Amino acid sequence: MGEAERGDTAPRLYVSYFCSSGHETRPAFAADAAVPEMWDCPRCGLPANNDAKNPPPPTKNEPYKTHLAYVKERRSDVEAATILSEALASLRDRRARGEVIY
Incomplete structure (x- = not known):
């Protein structure tokens, strides 16, 4: 062929x-x-x-970010403390009423 x-x-x-x-x-x-x-x-x-004398530089890899790192970018320490205290108060209130919390 x-x-x-x-x-x-x-x-x-x-x-x-x-x-x-x-x-x-x-x-x-x-x-x-x-x-x-x-x-x-x-x-x-x-x-x-195509330029043999000027090839492009290697790309820079961003390090892996955890979920916590993204949250810390969006929230300040004061906001985080406020949200945490509200969540703990809600859980304590539910426990006091006898709800089952997993």
Whole structure:
């Protein structure tokens, strides 16, 4: 089997992308397709562009935030103390009335 049975191959364009680790990637695109400016390096996963002398810097990963960290961003210590005292007062009132609290 070859081109005679399957037809001619579509014209392709090979574009070089360079990451900050020094890897070169050459994916193939259709000749009439829009070529992206950035490409992820398949070896190390860093972003890559067409400029070998100026590859993009590695992306910065944000550390994992806990639920408490997000709450502390939204509430001040005074607000937290107020909410806690209201919640404790509500629980104590429910216990005094004999409600079962899990």
